[in-house]
Amino acid sequence: MEVWFTEDQTKHLRIGCRVREVLFSGQSPFQKVAVLDTVEFGRMLTLDNVIQTNIKDEFVYHEMITHVGLNTHPNPKKVLVIGGGDGGAVREIVKHKGIEKVVHVEIDQMVIDVAKKFFPELSSGFEDPRVEILVDDGIKHVKENKGVYDMIIVDSTDPVGPAVGLFGEEFYRSVFDALTEDGLFVAQTESPFFNSSLITQVTTTISGIYPLNRLFWAVVPTYPGGYWTFTMGSKKHDPLTVELNQGKIAALKTKWYSPEVHRSAFVLQPFVKELL
């Protein structure tokens, strides 16, 4: 018997993955959590039937949501991750020797437990002594912590249900206040093919709050369109003009991110430029 997982990427478009085995399926207070062993992508985490990450392509997203910002800030010490309970972002952050503290705020305990059990490759950073995991609401956390973080990473789900607040003006203002005076943030901001209005809306909002706002992109085969964007809001440091430290970046042992990729990620195609 063939078992297939399908995600409705839009009302009229689906992605399907052949499944070898369903490793976990549970209902948390927030969402349906599942771990599937897929033939093409290996173990895959889905939340409410939406693909979050998988063993084969996760490195692209996790390297880009972390290293672009961490190499733009000259000396990041304290970093906050909101969401991303699988641990992929935290794993990349702790590769940076100068990091003193990573606060990871994930709302759903079940996602953390599943990551520890089924995705040791992603959640290995949880063991690092610099990492503190809080099961809490990220929106509340940024409101309660002012002027403390050099970088904030918003590794959210799609802008539906509980994640809607993570794409709104009030949240981006709280993030601004939670950052130090030369801090910056990076958030995942969806696909220009299928969510172009979100990119326009986020860009407009960010440019009204932050001196610098920059959109960059990467290829994530399992996300709608395969072309994925990230938005950076920065108080001072500009990812376009920063001098990149080649030796430091080589030491990160990345598979997607490099000094050249850092530069090229900000080169936008005309149809994407038009959204800004």
Ligand code: AG3
């Ligand atoms: N965050 C989810 C990105 C959105 C994916 N959307 C989709 N497949 N429709 C990824 C979490 C990884 N740490």
